[in-house]
Amino acid sequence: MGKIVFFVVLVILASFVWYFVKSKVSNAHRQVRDRAVEGNFGRALTAGPATKHLSMMGRTLTLGADPQRAGELIAHVATSDARVTDVRPEQGALVIQIDGSYPLVRAQLLPDRTVVGVEAMTWEMGFPQGAAVWDRIATAIGQAAAHQGIPVGEGSREFAKAERPAGEQEIWTVRVA
Template sequence: MIAKLFLVVLVIIIGSFIWYFVKGKVSNTHQQVRDRAIEGNFGRALAAGPATKHLSMMGRTLTLGADPTRAGELIAHVASSDDRVTDVHSEAGAIVIQIDGSYPRARAQLMPDRTVIGIEAMTWEMGFPQGAAVWDRIATAITQAATHQGIPVGEGNREFVKDEGGSGKPEVWTVRVA
C-alpha cells in the first residue's frame, strides 16, 4: 500500500517536471514563430489591414464647442472613469490623459471658443498601434456625454509618423506636423 502511494507521488512529481519543461519549449517555439511572422512579409500582410484600422482609430479627434472650463471638466470626468486611464492632469491650456501608464497620450487643447482632443503620441508594438480600442472607447464616451449636455461635437482625423528621435522599443509615434 505504501509502495503504491510512493509510486503515485513519484509519477506526479516527475510528470510535473516534464510538463513544466515541455510547456516552456512549446511557448518559446510559438514566440519564435510569431516573431518571424511579424518580421517577414507574410506577417506584415496579415497585420496590414488591422493595423490600418487601429491607426485610423488613433487618429480620431474631437472638437467640442463649449467654453474651456465646461469642456475640460467633461473630458476629465469621462477619461477618469475608464479603468485603463492611469493619469489625467492639467497643463497650461491643456488636459493630458495617459492610458496604460504612459502611452497612448491624449491632449485636450482648451481654447476660448472650442476644445480639441486627440492622441498626440502612441507606441507601436507587435505590428499594431497600442491602445486604439481604449482611445476609441474614451472618444465615444466623450461624444455621448457632450451630446447629452447639448455641446456640439465635431470629428476630425490626424496622421502619425514614427518619432525618429526616440530609440529602443517600443517605437513611439507622434502627430505629423504639416
C-alpha cells in the first residue's frame, strides 16, 4: 500500500513540474520568435522556404471529369490522409479541412471540370501552414485521376494577407484579380 501511495504522489509531483517547465519553455520560445520577427532576422531566414511553401499552397488541379466522379475521387483520396479532418459537400463544391481549420481546400464541381485548390490558409512562424500536406494530397489526387484515365491539368493561385483584428491568427486568402 505504501508503494502505491508513493507512486501516486510521485506522478502528481511530476505532473506539476512538467506543467511549469513546459510553460516556461513555451514562453521563452515565443519571446525568441517575436524578437526575431521584429528584427527582420526571422523574415530573412524564412523568406526562401516561405516562398516555396506559398508556391505549394497555390497549386491547383483541374480534373476533366463529371462532377460526381471527380467528387468521389477527391473525397476518397482526401479522407485517406491522416491530417484531413473533414470533407463535406456544399452547393456545387467539396470542402476539405486540414488539421481542423486551415488550410481550407475547395473543389469546385463544375459541369465540365472540377477545380481543386487552397482558398485560405494560416501564416505562422514565417510559413504558410499545411503546405506539405496540401502538396501530398494534390499529388495523390493527380495520380489517382491519371490512373483512372481522367485528364489532369495544373495551375496556380496567388494569395494576399486578409485583414484581421489584433491578436487573431494571420490568414491569407486567394487574391482576387
